[in-house]
Amino acid sequence: MSKRELKKDHLLDAGLKVMATRGYNGTSIQDIVNAADVPKGSFYTYFKSKEDFAIEALEKVTEERMVQNRHLLNDRSICPQERLTRFFVDNIGGCEENLNGGCFIGNMCQEMSESSEAIRIKVRQMLRNSTQAIEDVLEEARLKDGLKSQLPSAVLAEFLFNAWEGTLMRMKASKCREPLNAFLTVLPELFSKP
Amino acid sequence: MSKRELKKDHLLDAGLKVMATRGYNGTSIQDIVNAADVPKGSFYTYFKSKEDFAIEALEKVTEERMVQNRHLLNDRSICPQERLTRFFVDNIGGCEENLNGGCFIGNMCQEMSESSEAIRIKVRQMLRNSTQAIEDVLEEARLKDGLKSQLPSAVLAEFLFNAWEGTLMRMKASKCREPLNAFLTVLPELFSKP
DNA sequence: CAAATACAGACGACCGGTCATATATTTAAT
DNA sequence: ATTAAATATATGACCGGTCGTCTGTATTTG
Numbered sequence: 001m002s003k004r005e006l007k008k009d010h011l012l013d014a015g016l017k018v019m020a021t022r023g024y025n026g027t028s029i030q031d032i033v034n035a036a037d038v039p040k041g042s043f044y045t046y047f048k049s050k051e052d053f054a055i056e057a058l059e060k061v062t063e064e065r066m067v068q069n070r071h072l073l074n075d076r077s078i079c080p081q082e083r084l085t086r087f088f089v090d091n092i093g094g095c096e097e098n099l100n101g102g103c104f105i106g107n108m109c110q111e112m113s114e115s116s117e118a119i120r121i122k123v124r125q126m127l128r129n130s131t132q133a134i135e136d137v138l139e140e141a142r143l144k145d146g147l148k149s150q151l152p153s154a155v156l157a158e159f160l161f162n163a164w165e166g167t168l169m170r171m172k173a174s175k176c177r178e179p180l181n182a183f184l185t186v187l188p189e190l191f192s193k194p
Numbered sequence: 195m196s197k198r199e200l201k202k203d204h205l206l207d208a209g210l211k212v213m214a215t216r217g218y219n220g221t222s223i224q225d226i227v228n229a230a231d232v233p234k235g236s237f238y239t240y241f242k243s244k245e246d247f248a249i250e251a252l253e254k255v256t257e258e259r260m261v262q263n264r265h266l267l268n269d270r271s272i273c274p275q276e277r278l279t280r281f282f283v284d285n286i287g288g289c290e291e292n293l294n295g296g297c298f299i300g301n302m303c304q305e306m307s308e309s310s311e312a313i314r315i316k317v318r319q320m321l322r323n324s325t326q327a328i329e330d331v332l333e334e335a336r337l338k339d340g341l342k343s344q345l346p347s348a349v350l351a352e353f354l355f356n357a358w359e360g361t362l363m364r365m366k367a368s369k370c371r372e373p374l375n376a377f378l379t380v381l382p383e384l385f386s387k388p
Numbered sequence: 389c390a391a392a393t394a395c396a397g398a399c400g401a402c403c404g405g406t407c408a409t410a411t412a413t414t415t416a417a418t
Numbered sequence: 419a420t421t422a423a424a425t426a427t428a429t430g431a432c433c434g435g436t437c438g439t440c441t442g443t444a445t446t447t448g
Contacts, residue, residue: 023306025305109363151380158364162373166361170355172303172308174318186343222436223439239395243439
């Protein structure tokens with residue numbers, strides 16, 4: 001990885017952290033370069049605009065997660081239900097550390113879907129990918145052990161993933177783990193065979 | 195209702211609509227007064243700050259809904275399951291019209307929880323109230339017809355409400371009703387007796 | 389005619405984005 | 419290997435514009 005790529009990566013990491021907590025419009029270019037300890041003028045040699053930065057940050061955060069999740073979700077030594085539970089727990093992301101971060105994708109979805117079509121499309125694509133990953137595990141579970149619900153895996157996956165995003169959101173306002181606990185408690189009700 | 199109160203109400207209504215679509219930081223005082231066709235200088239005779247406006251808007255939007263919902267949720271002529279379903283469908287709010295609005299409370303939660311403690315507390319309180327309303331209906335259903343799930347109503351209510359908020363969020367990015375359909379399809383699975 | 393309210397416009401601060409200049413790197417001739 | 423010209427990169431002062439807020443004046447009210 002070149003020096004330039006490293007610096008860009010650092011800018012994305014540091015800026016992402018700020019933007020995930022303060023939002024897109026609540027984060028200035030100055031905030032980003034300050035967080036990364038990079039001169040402001042340099043920002044535009046790496047990104048063509050603030051919007052471009054957000055999209056690249058969005059890509060980075062899911063790319064990293066996808067790599068991490070692919071291992072987990074394809075690990076046949078763990079039963080599907082356990083895999084799915086871990087998937088959710090592992091991905092609470094920024095929320096975990098101090099219940100401050102929230103889900104960056106969720107933030108961008110809520111704040112920017114109407115203002116930037118480019119961001120909306122990127123967010124939609126990423127949500128789709130995650131939903132698909134859940135659907136695959138659900139389908140595998142259905143074929144292996146059966147599934148309590150007879151509903152299509154696609155519907156179940158969409159429901160579950162949205163429920164999880166809502167849970168992350170709620171954690172941001174409540175600053176406690178109760179929403180997550182409720183989610184993890186109800187999850188087996190839908191999932192496992194009696 | 196005095197002339198002044200009417201104007202303030204109008205300011206809240208018009209500004210709320212803008213803020214629900216563009217977010218808090220994406221909406222300027224100028225945007226709000228333009229939408230309400232009120233001179234900018236007047237804004238601060240009604241609200242002591244932008245933050246204060248957001249909090250009052252938050253209060254208004256839930257007050258209106260609570261009035262509307264209290265009728266529905268206490269209507270014993272409809273069975274609890276049907277009441278709950280209608281509650282969710284009726285409250286998709288801004289999303290319904292053109293899939294543009296999203297849930298204002300959800301927006302504020304994601305964008306402002308870290309920046310304004312006052313907004314966070316207000317949002318948390320409102321989410322609690324709504325969750326409580328759902329819990330009450332669930333408990334009533336449990337006593338009347340029984341409930342498929344044996345989990346505490348409080349846990350179920352928290353899960354369901356968060357799932358619904360996540361559904362509204364997803365609709366903002368996907369601009370279609372599929373997330374809502376998935377939610378309404380899965381809802382009876384958790385709810386009704388077999 | 390006081391007192392209170394409504395309003396226009398100004399205020400300093402900061403925004404996203406640009407650009408002339410300073411610094412570093414490469415190239416090529418000796 | 420050294421040097422100097424040529425090229426690329428880095429930077430922070432700066433731009434027009436907009437931000438949230440406030441102040442001084444006009445208007446309404448009792």
